[in-house]
Amino acid sequence: MTKRIESLRVVENKKINKDYFLLRLTSQGKLPEMKPGQFVQVKVDGSPETFLRRPFSVHDVNYSGNTFRLLIQIAGKGTETLSRLSTGDSINVIYPLGNSFSLPEKNENILLAGGGCGIAPLLFLARYLNENGFTPDILLGFRSSERVMEYDEYAALGRIFLTTEDGSMGKKGFITDHPVLTANRYDVVYCCGPEPMMKAMAAYCRANSVRCEVSLENLMACGIGVCLCCTVETVRGNLCTCTEGPVFNINDLKW
Amino acid sequence: MVKLDFNINDLHFKNPVLAASGTFGYGVEFRDFFDISQLGGIVLKATTLEVREGNPYPRMAETPAGMLNSVGLQNKGIDHFEKNIYPVVSEFNTNVIVNVNGSYVEDYVTLAGRINALEKIPAIELNISCPNVKKGGMIFGTDPKSAREVIREVRKVYSKQLIVKLSPNVTDIVEFALIAEEEGADSVSLINTLLGMAVDVKRMKPSLATVTGGLSGPAVKPVALRMVWQVAKAVRIPVIGLGGIMNSRDAIEFFLAGASAIQVGTASFINPAVTIDILKGIENYLNEKGFSDIREIIGYINN
Structure with missing residues (x-):
């Protein structure tokens, strides 16, 4: 799956409660195929306090409407800044990133x-x-x-x-x-x-x-497997959460 | 048409924009975003003799206009490199440089010798400045005697372009640049990260598992620029400048201060295609200022 850097437009910013909001984003072109478990890296505003991108799981995709949503918790300055986005604003996003949940077998519970x-x-x-x-x-x-x-x-x-x-x-x-x-x-x-x-x-x-x-939700800088900051200890050694994950089978983790 | 290409001895660079070690993986990670053969070169992440798992998590902390990392040279070792990485990177149509690290002089020498035999690797960057490993790394870059010894011994076995990456965590970086020059380095690159730390006040613990880490990003740029300027005036070999370069304006500051080439590091985390933007920006700047060759502005402020 090819990763893109793209400026996406905010279609809707819906406040859920005092700590959470939902961002609905759209692309000028056709959205890439995304898989459940994948995430996006959002550039906040380039200010010194929010220097790095923020990773968020893809919450929901609506291919026919060409939109997808992020469910975001206000946890610090970056997410607080994003919570103030308005319809029509643009944000720079790298996506889709990471692996995805596996599909179950037929008739599985x-x-x-x-x-x-x-x-x-x-x-x-x-x-x-x-x-x-x-x-x-x-x-x-x-x-x-x-x-x-x-x-x-x-x-x-x-x-x-x-x-x-x-x-x-x-x-x-x-x-x-x-x-x-x-x-x-x-x-x-x-x-x-x-x-x-x-x-x-x-x-x-x-x-x-x-x-x-x-x-997993490890702290990360790049999101594309080059900074090696978001590693998790696994039976196969330290692996990047951003590229080998974020989804891991628990048998691979040293939990 | 502006002339951007240049040589360090017999090694030709199509332009002076290189991707810095530890921020560009093995290059393949960036192929979705741009054609990496447009770059003057890429410095691959640090390679050691043995497999290294690196430091425990957390290894990263965001800081004002920058970040701290304490990755600790995680890599799969030279055997893996030769077998699995080299065949891929040798296809790249740009200078592929291996960043070499070790705990002992012998490690560096063995590594350099093995990489010398790899036809498509025209240069190594001798990393004597990693702040995140207990043994080796920065020890070699902060003690003049050790620096001299490791560069001298590597020079004996390495016949291609030897770049020595200097540590800013010293009182006088010029001393180390001169040692590199005296011992036969073809160029020096500076700066590696600045030793720093952060404390998580919520958890009342150090932000990094290793407590200290290397600071990078725009926060370090003024320090890097000052050191590049000092070194460029003191040595005759080319200086490759890096430290907090986020855009072409930053890059041009380094050229004006005396850098013959620049490396882009942390900026690639935020914009994986930033190196290409920087390259275009440099070209535009030279056109606007009426220069026909990048070499005309190198060290301009010192003239």
């Missing part, structure tokens, strides 16, 4: 598990799975009911299960506490979220011999 901002790549994955004849279960975890995002969007693509840490919506606790994990026998789990969450899910999958892929 699939769970998508995400927490917080980590739910971002799972919408695209759920849609992709639907298009390929799969209906996954989707387990999402948030801190509280006010933090729940995109519920209807996910619910349209599979059976949805929810946890909140304070119990204000869905089951109380972390996603790995949800009874759906004991009630069902999954063949494969695709997971993205905070590292402790992914590690807990990886432990569950190991204990139950479930195939598991996680999407």
